[in-house]
Amino acid sequence: MKKMLVHGQKDMLQIAIIDESSLYEYYMEKTEHAGQLVGSIYKGRVVNVLPGMQAAFVDIGLPKNAFLYIDDVLHPHLERQPKEKPQIGQLLQPGQELLVQVMKEPLGGKGARVTTHFSLPGRYLVYMPIADYIGVSKKVSTEAERSRMRAVGERIRLPGEGVILRTAAEGESLESLQQDVQFLREHWHEIRQRGETASAPTLVHRDADLVHRLVRDLLTTEIDEIWIDDGSVYRKTRATMKRLAPAMLPRLRLFEPQIGGASLFQLNHIHEQLQEASQRRYRLKCGGDLVWDQTEALTVVDVNTGRFVGTSDLEDTVFRTNVEAAEQIARLLRLRDVGGIIIVDFIDMEEEQHREQVMHLLERRVRSDRTKCQVVGWTRLGLLEMTRKKVREQKILPVKDSVGHRDEARS
Template sequence: MMGTEILMNVTPQETRVALVENGVLMELNMERARRRGLVGNIYKGRVSRVLPGMDAAFVDIGLERAAFLHASDVAPVEREELPREETERNEPIQRLLREGQDILVQVIKDPLGSKGARLTTYITVPSRYLVLMPGNTTIGISTRIEADTERARLKTTLEALQAEVQTSYGFIVRTAAEAAPVEALKNDVIFLEKLWQTIQQSARAAKAGSEVYADLPLTLRILRDMVGVDLEKIRIDSRETVQRVSEFAREYVPELVDRIEHYPGERPIFDLYNVEEEIQKALERKVELKSGGYLIFDQTEAMTTIDINTGAFVGHRNLEETIFKTNLEAAQAIARQLRLRNLGGIIIVDFIDMTQDEHKRQVLRSLEKAMEKDYAKSQICDVSPLGLVEMTRKRTRESLEHQLCEPCPTCSGRGYVKSAETVCYEMFREILREARQFDARELLVLASQAVVDLLLDEESASVAQLQEFIGIPIRFQVESLYTQEQFDVVLL
């Protein structure tokens, strides 16, 4: 039985990290030198506009688009002019912030599409086992640590460490801290305390609109966040990165040091386990299922929809059995594709209609179970009266499609273009309009190859009729750079 492996493909321009479970690509993270993700970065920002109508403010953090800060993300620290008891209520944004004010903010969502980054002033700084919360003194424990005895042990340990190190900050205990020795937790508390002091010093000296602290680069961040996952191997195709990752591991994740290895292979590292091929597939609308059924993924502005079809799958017993089997297989494939494509926000799954309630229950349970391995938080609702399953998945980064692709310049993201026939008839109308309006000896029509072909072939009779009607000759010229929808009518 193969375990979980991490493959790192590093070039000066781009770092790609693949998470492979039992030989199957489950997740892909990428970071480009020109566009590093901003989540977790801390900035000294300046409030540029306060918007009472939206209960939010725009903050300049030095990016091309102003970032967005909602009133609910403004921590009490920023509310110093208010009496303490008032800060707990929902205060309107204009009482919390004023234009021109400098504040320390952290990015919680990368700029997505046309939206600026989303900010919070509830700053958190993560380490291997803990997350530092400078704004308060409470101790929270990850809900994934389920054993009551372990939760109690961690809580008392952290309280004791708070007193010992004399820190006035709160901490969240990460899932990785389960069964962690006291010494390791203490090292983390000291490390985070020092780091936060450094961040504060940098913030004091920084100009508004500048970065104060950047989260670790992807190669190191992945190691920090994967603690607690049973990793078999970490293979890296760059000697320099192996060195850097090993140094980081020696200090923070010593148990992983022996599993880090340099991949010197002739074949590119992403050819192992067909990772490159899987990435290409993850950009397609259609996902084939082993049984012959298939899924169709459509990403829109508001939500992602997933449609399931039986396709070529013909069950052995009866239709209901065929549908049930296809839906079960689809549930597994969907969970994997959501992670791989990094789809977030609202997701609507249109399973094939099932008549038996027990089948519906099992398919839903199967989807929930498959989603448990996902690091992004998700919430799944029951099957709706229309047979749809609504779910949400936490989105922090752009989806794979948005990271790797851009809208088609020909159709501008519509997914279709006007047919050559439609363009011909539009052109006829334009010719009539211009012939009536202007006095021309001849008309020259510039259009794409497909449209000109149609005009000279199937529509040649219509063109002859039109020439006779307007009484002037029409010449056609192919313009190779025109898209199918573009044409020009020139008067000569």
């Protein structure tokens, strides 16, 4: 059974998604931060243009100027772009004001990465006001449904607009999708109006808070139960679900702990699992282990047999260890929110069939990751290379729940 657990506090909201008691996803947001930067829209001012990098720096009011690459200035539809890429100086000039949307959080000493390819996510679709194309989630199961959704997308968009039909749109009616796109279209019109009258640099639109994103982005039909332990968060979530996902309301539950009893997260051992997932050495159930090392350029995961000696031959022992390792690496990448290049040093396998099975298993498991992952393949040195999109800085923060438990958790 797959459950979503929501733990509310005065200054923090935490969300955990578990499958048969095993933690697979974790999100945390401090209330004073008023949401993430990714998705926010600013009216910025071009500070300088760098022809050698085909990019510009834009002041959007943050401590570090944002980075705008030429591909994020050109039209988002490749067929609408010029055959020869122009110079950045032909498109942007210092002092020029423009609307931009944050696509990557500031990382380390770098400012945010921004784009002019605007997108507004809804429950069933992502609205792109100037993209001029239709997209369908790769997670939609059948080709017949993909074709139906694409046809519906063509009916509900206006000329020049783009929409991406999300997985939640599978099986939904034309009317539901029409309502979603109309709401987002009107919202975009309001954003543009605010942008026209605002003085740069300034924030024009901030993406929704974590409670709204919980319903909009995280709540799928795969979730069997949603448990919330805070009354105000429960009421806010219920109101949001009534508007965005009314069919899921019967799955919503309010958790009311007894006086002196364990909290929702304690009962499900969430903090213990977070602490275990954040350690450099992670123990596998078979007795092997994973050792995680992170550099500025990449993350390396070393797989060891450890105490696992197997029951038959060496190749079988190695293969079984690598299979469990692949399962856990896909899970831990999400919990640790690892981004960038990832190199996995699996234990050497003699049989090519085993190597392919391990790689395909990892590919299947990362498909359910909400962050884009790509398994590149085996290198000539026998290492498995993959990438995971980096949108925010990986960070381990101490989290203290309302009954005094203190552990390490990812921001």
